[in-house]
Amino acid sequence: MSEGFAEKPSPEALDENTFKELLESKQYRALRGRLSNSEPTHVADLLASIPADEAVIAFRLLPKSLAISVFDYMDGAFQNQLLEAFSDQAARSFLEAMPPDDRTELLDEVPAKVARRLLQILSPDQRRVTMQLLGYEEDTAGREMTPLFVDLHGDMTVAQALERIRRLAINRETVYVCYVMDRRRHLIGTVSLRELVVADPDASVTNIMRPDPVFVSTHTDREEVARELREHNLLAIPVVDAEDRLVGIITYDDVVDIVEQEATEDIYRFGAVPGTERGYFASRILSVVRRRGVWLLLLIVVNTITGSIIAGQERLLGEILILAAFIPLLIGTGGNVGAQSATVVIRGLATGEVKPRRALAVVLREAGIGAILGVVLGAVALGWAYMLGGNLKVAIVVCTTLVAISVMATLVGGALPFIFRLFKVDPALVSAPFITTIMDIFGVALYFGIAHMILVV
Amino acid sequence: MSEGFAEKPSPEALDENTFKELLESKQYRALRGRLSNSEPTHVADLLASIPADEAVIAFRLLPKSLAISVFDYMDGAFQNQLLEAFSDQAARSFLEAMPPDDRTELLDEVPAKVARRLLQILSPDQRRVTMQLLGYEEDTAGREMTPLFVDLHGDMTVAQALERIRRLAINRETVYVCYVMDRRRHLIGTVSLRELVVADPDASVTNIMRPDPVFVSTHTDREEVARELREHNLLAIPVVDAEDRLVGIITYDDVVDIVEQEATEDIYRFGAVPGTERGYFASRILSVVRRRGVWLLLLIVVNTITGSIIAGQERLLGEILILAAFIPLLIGTGGNVGAQSATVVIRGLATGEVKPRRALAVVLREAGIGAILGVVLGAVALGWAYMLGGNLKVAIVVCTTLVAISVMATLVGGALPFIFRLFKVDPALVSAPFITTIMDIFGVALYFGIAHMILVV
Numbered sequence: 001m002s003e004g005f006a007e008k009p010s011p012e013a014l015d016e017n018t019f020k021e022l023l024e025s026k027q028y029r030a031l032r033g034r035l036s037n038s039e040p041t042h043v044a045d046l047l048a049s050i051p052a053d054e055a056v057i058a059f060r061l062l063p064k065s066l067a068i069s070v071f072d073y074m075d076g077a078f079q080n081q082l083l084e085a086f087s088d089q090a091a092r093s094f095l096e097a098m099p100p101d102d103r104t105e106l107l108d109e110v111p112a113k114v115a116r117r118l119l120q121i122l123s124p125d126q127r128r129v130t131m132q133l134l135g136y137e138e139d140t141a142g143r144e145m146t147p148l149f150v151d152l153h154g155d156m157t158v159a160q161a162l163e164r165i166r167r168l169a170i171n172r173e174t175v176y177v178c179y180v181m182d183r184r185r186h187l188i189g190t191v192s193l194r195e196l197v198v199a200d201p202d203a204s205v206t207n208i209m210r211p212d213p214v215f216v217s218t219h220t221d222r223e224e225v226a227r228e229l230r231e232h233n234l235l236a237i238p239v240v241d242a243e244d245r246l247v248g249i250i251t252y253d254d255v256v257d258i259v260e261q262e263a264t265e266d267i268y269r270f271g272a273v274p275g276t277e278r279g280y281f282a283s284r285i286l287s288v289v290r291r292r293g294v295w296l297l298l299l300i301v302v303n304t305i306t307g308s309i310i311a312g313q314e315r316l317l318g319e320i321l322i323l324a325a326f327i328p329l330l331i332g333t334g335g336n337v338g339a340q341s342a343t344v345v346i347r348g349l350a351t352g353e354v355k356p357r358r359a360l361a362v363v364l365r366e367a368g369i370g371a372i373l374g375v376v377l378g379a380v381a382l383g384w385a386y387m388l389g390g391n392l393k394v395a396i397v398v399c400t401t402l403v404a405i406s407v408m409a410t411l412v413g414g415a416l417p418f419i420f421r422l423f424k425v426d427p428a429l430v431s432a433p434f435i436t437t438i439m440d441i442f443g444v445a446l447y448f449g450i451a452h453m454i455l456v457v
Numbered sequence: 458m459s460e461g462f463a464e465k466p467s468p469e470a471l472d473e474n475t476f477k478e479l480l481e482s483k484q485y486r487a488l489r490g491r492l493s494n495s496e497p498t499h500v501a502d503l504l505a506s507i508p509a510d511e512a513v514i515a516f517r518l519l520p521k522s523l524a525i526s527v528f529d530y531m532d533g534a535f536q537n538q539l540l541e542a543f544s545d546q547a548a549r550s551f552l553e554a555m556p557p558d559d560r561t562e563l564l565d566e567v568p569a570k571v572a573r574r575l576l577q578i579l580s581p582d583q584r585r586v587t588m589q590l591l592g593y594e595e596d597t598a599g600r601e602m603t604p605l606f607v608d609l610h611g612d613m614t615v616a617q618a619l620e621r622i623r624r625l626a627i628n629r630e631t632v633y634v635c636y637v638m639d640r641r642r643h644l645i646g647t648v649s650l651r652e653l654v655v656a657d658p659d660a661s662v663t664n665i666m667r668p669d670p671v672f673v674s675t676h677t678d679r680e681e682v683a684r685e686l687r688e689h690n691l692l693a694i695p696v697v698d699a700e701d702r703l704v705g706i707i708t709y710d711d712v713v714d715i716v717e718q719e720a721t722e723d724i725y726r727f728g729a730v731p732g733t734e735r736g737y738f739a740s741r742i743l744s745v746v747r748r749r750g751v752w753l754l755l756l757i758v759v760n761t762i763t764g765s766i767i768a769g770q771e772r773l774l775g776e777i778l779i780l781a782a783f784i785p786l787l788i789g790t791g792g793n794v795g796a797q798s799a800t801v802v803i804r805g806l807a808t809g810e811v812k813p814r815r816a817l818a819v820v821l822r823e824a825g826i827g828a829i830l831g832v833v834l835g836a837v838a839l840g841w842a843y844m845l846g847g848n849l850k851v852a853i854v855v856c857t858t859l860v861a862i863s864v865m866a867t868l869v870g871g872a873l874p875f876i877f878r879l880f881k882v883d884p885a886l887v888s889a890p891f892i893t894t895i896m897d898i899f900g901v902a903l904y905f906g907i908a909h910m911i912l913v914v
Contacts, residue, residue, distance in 0.1 A: 165654060169654070193633070193654065194626050197622060197623060197650065198626050226713075230713055230714075235692075252692075252713070253690055253709065256683075256687055256713050257687075259717050263716070263720030263723075264804055267724055268801070270724065270800070270889075271727070271796050271797055271799065271800025271801070272793060272800075273801055285825060285826055285829070286829075288826055289826055289829045292797050292826070292830060293833055295793075297833075299789070299793055300790060300837060300838065303785060303786045303789055303790070304845075306786065307783055308845065310781055311846070317781060324767055324781040324784070325764045325767040326764055327784055328767070328784065328901065329757060329760045329764050331785055332760055332890075332894060332897055333757060335792070335890070335893060336729060336894075339728050340728055340730050340749050340752075340890075346724075347721055348737050365742070368742060369742055369745055376754075377753055377757060380757060381757065384761055388764060388768055389768070432796055432893075
């Protein structure tokens, strides 16, 4: 029965019953369309007619510009009720149940005014769980920011600004950088407490502020946030919404955490441990097994190729059995050399030291390193292989293969992170186990290829 | 001829000629002994009689308490000459030529007063190269600190403190935390600019400061510095010398760099890339080859064990050749599972999330994970091994080995970082290649052991 509503054209005002039915039957798209065409006062009345935890859902469906007006029309008590409902379990599960693409399509950002008041009334714990409802994706500036900054107006004097700082100091995250806004809450500059303390008390804040401040948007990736803050050597970086209105700041101490967490993520990825497993003993064993096991199964499947290549060499192996003894050495070294190259390139890409546009130079350099390493390691292997097998030709095969494998490994380990990056996949997913498994295949293929050339004439 | 001096007992004052001869013939131990027994005024005169770059060497040989007095007796111009000489190439090479243990034995810390004045007159570049001459080891707080902090005296009023901050603000690293000292330069508390701005101007700094500040010593490892600063959520952490005199501070932005550099180091170590290779293209290829090659050679030597084990199985392999096809799969999975466990434990130890005292619980947990992973992976391998080889017994050998290898790998990967830590070796040296190589040995040993039990009855 509920399918009918979406089709029904409705130029007339949305009545309370239809509103409630659309909300209850979860026809959010239709509801958003109908609400968009209504007067702000009318929408405010509609929201007031239902429980706060449902009102918050309807409120989130409003286009941003409308949401601002609607919020302004509400009386103070209802505004607070609505804000409190943002941390309700019921309201949150509404968002979680939504497919991500619908979520992006249906929900605008929360207006800066609402976001900031909301963030101020919530406890840190509530804040964390509420962020999703505000439409800020994980790992973005919106999730990391705090609303507890000092905002100043451009027409204040230094003395007035200091007075305001004294008043706000108790519960602000930092008072050392203050944010100067115009009447429409646009960020127009920053001024540090150091500058205020040194300045003439009668000077205007506008005159001593630094204009054109560095800022990030609520959707900026947190790694980018960390980079910006560090590059400009800031104590805190302001976060603005799509209309350039200031909604929060991110302080240096959060950036230290971000840098460490991102490093941990990269290290986990390189070790083929998916997820950041916050809390070693807190993760359930079966969930750990599932996450690690997926990777391992994938690697085993890839490794069946290696096995099949060896199985296909029955004749050659049957004649010269000692060839089997060198398989671990050869594929192991391939994996190790490849892991070294990948390590350097992945970390270089993460810290920004290696630039994607220099990919070719990096890969060629790695291959050069691989060639030299191969010759050195090959010479050692030649001696040992001859001692173990007593067959010079086999020893030459092992030595030659080692040179080829080293070059191949540096190529694979050096190039794969760039290729991943090219396809917008995190280069850190080029894990050591992944390199090892790839090099197993190349390793045995090269080994038996070279063995055939030298031994089967 | 120079050997004679050390033996000659000399209760009389050190004369200028003997002083110069001891210095020229590099008999630092004897010189230190003779200087220690001299009057500060006399030592100051002796130093004034030689060029500044030699005087700085003699000055560094003085015991700390004597050095303070001697410095105080010098006139201002000579003090500055001496300080400037600290960045002389000649003076630096003196230190570099000294064996590290002699260095530790002969050189005390530089007195706080000298260190701070020295650090203030040097450019950041000079400062970096001079640190070693001051006796601060690499990766310690002494190397990272800056002398550009605001020091206050306990008997100042808030208004006087603010006045001092206004005056110093221009060239201080931070003015947001100020350090309160008693008359002997002992750190007795900290006070933030926020607190000063909010406080009554006539209040005494002692009354509003926070006593018992968190501090580190010049010898504290920089990782520990980062941990302390983050744990106490500080903007900067004070650094004191052995007598608890304040010599510098380390600010939050340095800590961000420390956290990132330490993560890079750990990532490089895990990938078996020694050294942090600052500047990818800056390192010379041959030096890169040497550093990576040392690791690889070591791993190849260890891997000869694996090869020898396989070579010893000629009879079994000759009968059942297909066994060779499963070697890469088995040792590869062992390496991968081990790398996963090692990754989690190494990073956990680095971030402090995993405590060494819970080693047993961690290793047992990992072994449990290994057992479950082994059963799952073993089941998959059983099917594939049967398909490839057409021999159920061989498939059972492969499956059983995989279970055993998984458990072994989690034990090795989980326990090795703790064992390294126990022997004071950086757990991050348990690299992925190292785990892989160790698991190659265990892998083939388990494989052929199980094969003998099941196939050779």
